[in-house]
Amino acid sequence: MRQQVFHRLFETIEKYGYARYDGPILEPAEIYEAKSGQEIADQQLYSLVDRGGRRLALRPEMTPSAARMIAGNAGKLQFPVRWYCNVNCHRYERPQRGRLREHWQINVDVFGSDSPNCEIEIFELIHDMMSALGATKDMWVLRASDRVILESILIDIVGVEREKLAPASSLIDRWAKVPRERLVADAEELGIDDKQFHRLEEVLQSGQDVLGEISPDALSRSNLATVLKGEAKDLVKFDPFIVRGLQYYTGTVFEVFDLHPDNTRSLFGGGRYSDLAGLFTTQRIPGIGFGMGDVTLHDFLSVHGLRPQPGAEVDAAVVPIDDSLMPECRELARRLRQEGVRTSVPIEPRKLGKELVRASQDGARVAVIVGVREWERDVVIVRDLVAQEQVEVPVAEFTQRVKAALQPA
Amino acid sequence: MRQQVFHRLFETIEKYGYARYDGPILEPAEIYEAKSGQEIADQQLYSLVDRGGRRLALRPEMTPSAARMIAGNAGKLQFPVRWYCNVNCHRYERPQRGRLREHWQINVDVFGSDSPNCEIEIFELIHDMMSALGATKDMWVLRASDRVILESILIDIVGVEREKLAPASSLIDRWAKVPRERLVADAEELGIDDKQFHRLEEVLQSGQDVLGEISPDALSRSNLATVLKGEAKDLVKFDPFIVRGLQYYTGTVFEVFDLHPDNTRSLFGGGRYSDLAGLFTTQRIPGIGFGMGDVTLHDFLSVHGLRPQPGAEVDAAVVPIDDSLMPECRELARRLRQEGVRTSVPIEPRKLGKELVRASQDGARVAVIVGVREWERDVVIVRDLVAQEQVEVPVAEFTQRVKAALQPA
Numbered sequence: 001m002r003q004q005v006f007h008r009l010f011e012t013i014e015k016y017g018y019a020r021y022d023g024p025i026l027e028p029a030e031i032y033e034a035k036s037g038q039e040i041a042d043q044q045l046y047s048l049v050d051r052g053g054r055r056l057a058l059r060p061e062m063t064p065s066a067a068r069m070i071a072g073n074a075g076k077l078q079f080p081v082r083w084y085c086n087v088n089c090h091r092y093e094r095p096q097r098g099r100l101r102e103h104w105q106i107n108v109d110v111f112g113s114d115s116p117n118c119e120i121e122i123f124e125l126i127h128d129m130m131s132a133l134g135a136t137k138d139m140w141v142l143r144a145s146d147r148v149i150l151e152s153i154l155i156d157i158v159g160v161e162r163e164k165l166a167p168a169s170s171l172i173d174r175w176a177k178v179p180r181e182r183l184v185a186d187a188e189e190l191g192i193d194d195k196q197f198h199r200l201e202e203v204l205q206s207g208q209d210v211l212g213e214i215s216p217d218a219l220s221r222s223n224l225a226t227v228l229k230g231e232a233k234d235l236v237k238f239d240p241f242i243v244r245g246l247q248y249y250t251g252t253v254f255e256v257f258d259l260h261p262d263n264t265r266s267l268f269g270g271g272r273y274s275d276l277a278g279l280f281t282t283q284r285i286p287g288i289g290f291g292m293g294d295v296t297l298h299d300f301l302s303v304h305g306l307r308p309q310p311g312a313e314v315d316a317a318v319v320p321i322d323d324s325l326m327p328e329c330r331e332l333a334r335r336l337r338q339e340g341v342r343t344s345v346p347i348e349p350r351k352l353g354k355e356l357v358r359a360s361q362d363g364a365r366v367a368v369i370v371g372v373r374e375w376e377r378d379v380v381i382v383r384d385l386v387a388q389e390q391v392e393v394p395v396a397e398f399t400q401r402v403k404a405a406l407q408p409a
Numbered sequence: 410m411r412q413q414v415f416h417r418l419f420e421t422i423e424k425y426g427y428a429r430y431d432g433p434i435l436e437p438a439e440i441y442e443a444k445s446g447q448e449i450a451d452q453q454l455y456s457l458v459d460r461g462g463r464r465l466a467l468r469p470e471m472t473p474s475a476a477r478m479i480a481g482n483a484g485k486l487q488f489p490v491r492w493y494c495n496v497n498c499h500r501y502e503r504p505q506r507g508r509l510r511e512h513w514q515i516n517v518d519v520f521g522s523d524s525p526n527c528e529i530e531i532f533e534l535i536h537d538m539m540s541a542l543g544a545t546k547d548m549w550v551l552r553a554s555d556r557v558i559l560e561s562i563l564i565d566i567v568g569v570e571r572e573k574l575a576p577a578s579s580l581i582d583r584w585a586k587v588p589r590e591r592l593v594a595d596a597e598e599l600g601i602d603d604k605q606f607h608r609l610e611e612v613l614q615s616g617q618d619v620l621g622e623i624s625p626d627a628l629s630r631s632n633l634a635t636v637l638k639g640e641a642k643d644l645v646k647f648d649p650f651i652v653r654g655l656q657y658y659t660g661t662v663f664e665v666f667d668l669h670p671d672n673t674r675s676l677f678g679g680g681r682y683s684d685l686a687g688l689f690t691t692q693r694i695p696g697i698g699f700g701m702g703d704v705t706l707h708d709f710l711s712v713h714g715l716r717p718q719p720g721a722e723v724d725a726a727v728v729p730i731d732d733s734l735m736p737e738c739r740e741l742a743r744r745l746r747q748e749g750v751r752t753s754v755p756i757e758p759r760k761l762g763k764e765l766v767r768a769s770q771d772g773a774r775v776a777v778i779v780g781v782r783e784w785e786r787d788v789v790i791v792r793d794l795v796a797q798e799q800v801e802v803p804v805a806e807f808t809q810r811v812k813a814a815l816q817p818a
Binding site: 003014015017020022026047051078082090092101110115120121128231326330341342343344345347348349358 | 510641743
């Protein structure tokens with residue numbers, strides 16, 4: 001299932017010119033402790049000490065590995081570069097809806113550019129990827145904010161002190177998750193008084209209109225604000241509550257939400273970082289990207305009835321009437337495979353009827369039946385397993401006949 | 410590179426009707442300690458204790474996971490089943506030619522059958538996979554033996570005691586790797602006297618002819634002997650020195666060897682097991698399979714000059730004369746992608762000439778150039794980046810024009 005779904009996504013991503021990369025699943029533990037945030041480093045890391053005494057961790061996310069590879073190849077790369085990967089990541093946490101300890105993730109990034117063209121491309125790509133899954137626009141929404149806008153709201157409009165920016169951002173991140181009294185109390189600890197809190201509430205709840213209150217300077221520094229003024233504005237909905245926890249985001253942050261009433265959670269998200277690879281190089285490498293996990297995606301496809309049918313393993317089966325004809329069957333199967341037809345032959349001797357049932361269950365729509373007397377006359381039987389009809393066909397013509405029968409009517 | 414090569418192999422495997430599966434990279438450490446052999450369990454396992462106190466290991470191989478999945482689904486599966494996977498595995502060892510700590514491996518198995526039809530199919534599939542990589546028959550050879558034959562050589566012909574079968578097999582496994590005096594000494598410890606040792610030497614060195622000396626009973630129990638009598642005999646060369654260390658093999662064992670003089674090592678191999686999933690179910694599940702690793706494969710392709718060229722990321726690029734035309738470029742790129750053309754647009758504003766060089770480097774063979782005055786006249790320029798020729802084309806016709814230019818001449 002994941003293979004089929006992900007394959008469609010890879011095709012879509014590659015249509016935009018993204019190159020595929022990969023990296024090791026074990027990395028030095030420090031690279032996560034430095035950048036991935038306290039929750040991951042302290043509680044969710046699968047770490048081990050190898051026989052050489054090195055502290056290693058199973059990657060909980062791909063970004064630090066990508067940063068190391070980008071930094072290591074910075075001399076050879078022509079920025080901006082478009083990269084994507086498909087990797088398995090581990091986080092030690094209680095398995096729950098949408099979160100398992102091992103998950104597969106597609107990461108898509110543009111490295112080496114500050115331009116809002118990146119945002120537009122990434123947003124457009126997300127729309128195409130969702131379409132490739134069969135999702136229509138009523139099923140999901142892309143919401144975004146910008147750390148530049150958030151900063152302007154908190155400092156310029158509400159009056160939060162600059163050094164309290166991080167905890168104040170975290171307050172907004174928790175807005176919908178904790179009771180209002182708790183927010184008020186937490187805000188007070190950050191020096192946000194009642195009046196300021198009301199102002200914050202008012203601003204956040206004005207949604208799109210907040211942008212009218214932001215300083216022109218902040219607006220001009222915000223890639224998201226630029227996107228929202230242009231042709232791509234309908235791809236994304238501004239939402240000041242989008243914060244995202246990971247510390248390396250510095251600009252645009254975005255999340256795709258499922259709109260299904262039973263499953264109104266974030267499906268995936270990403271953001272812009274002004275300097276990804278600071279741990280590995282002095283060259284500033286900005287970028288923007290997102291990671292899309294298989295678990296939440298699977299839930300999304302399930303609730304919307306978009307899960308693909310289990311794949312048919314074969315198109316055709318070549319079956320002998322008598323086991324002594326297995327060499328002939330293998331020869332015919334070989335010819336079909338050369339023509340691109342996925343073809344099976346029996347492994348265990350079995351009655352013809354049973355073998356045809358088995359072939360159908362494996363997805364075969366056509367069977368080639370090889371009989372002793374038929375083979376002597378240089379013919380085989382080509383049977384349409386769906387229509388339940390069969391014809392005798394000269395061996396010289398059987399591949400064409402099978403391929404014709406496999407064509408959609 | 411690996412993606413391209415492996416993709417060709419997946420296509421070949423799927424033509425035989427194998428279904429793809431996957432499994433977790435972390436498994437309980439015990440499942441390797443029970444079956445993978447002492448060397449892996451004691452020295453090569455990356456293990457860790459999770460926060461729940463469980464001892465886990467990064468899988469060093471896929472077979473035990475496959476066994477668990479097969480056993481867990483045995484009630485639902487219709488045996489025999491054809492399965493394959495592509496997984497990353499870890500072994501802690503000194504990195505050296507052909508061996509790295511993390512490697513990717515394709516595993517291919519038929520589960521649930523004792524029939525020699527399995528051997529024939531697996532051998533044929535290996536031939537097809539090697540062809541798919543561009544390898545010709547002078548580059549490699551498939552050698553096989555059978556534990557049944559080995560047992561008959563050691564017990565019936567040489568006279569080794571049955572309880573010394575395992576160490577005597579290991580002796581043969583080490584035959585080419587240690588000096589003769591060492592073999593003689595080790596043999597003596599196993600109760601093999603000089604005369605018996607000479608007989609063993611004689612038998613092993615007679616190659617294919619050994620089969621003439623094996624008891625009819627052993628021959629009839631050997632799937633490999635059956636294969637060597639039939640139509641598929643040219644797919645494989647009998648070699649009594651093939652032993653393979655992994656303890657679960659009980660019948661046919663085989664290895665593919667590179668024939669290049671600089672790299673005459675085993676590329677990959679596999680074998681037959683009479684009961685794979687004994688640790689997980691009482692149902693006997695026999696089978697046969699092999700694992701093909703990326704590292705040795707990479708070496709093989711390199712020494713034979715078969716490594717594929719780095720892939721071109723895009724087919725076409727849509728480039729504006731002026732950055733203000735980016736929305737139009739994106740719209741044209743969207744139309745090309747809908748037609749299946751991998752298309753990039755610029756991210757950073759750049760001079761046209763530079764952008765065309767960049768597009769060529771990304772693999773684009775065609776550029777669509779959008780100019781202000783041309784756009785007003787509803788035309789664009791379609792430039793063949795290889796032939797360095799360009800024409801003005803009405804926007805309504807540009808997708809056809811680009812697709813025509815991308816056709817191989």
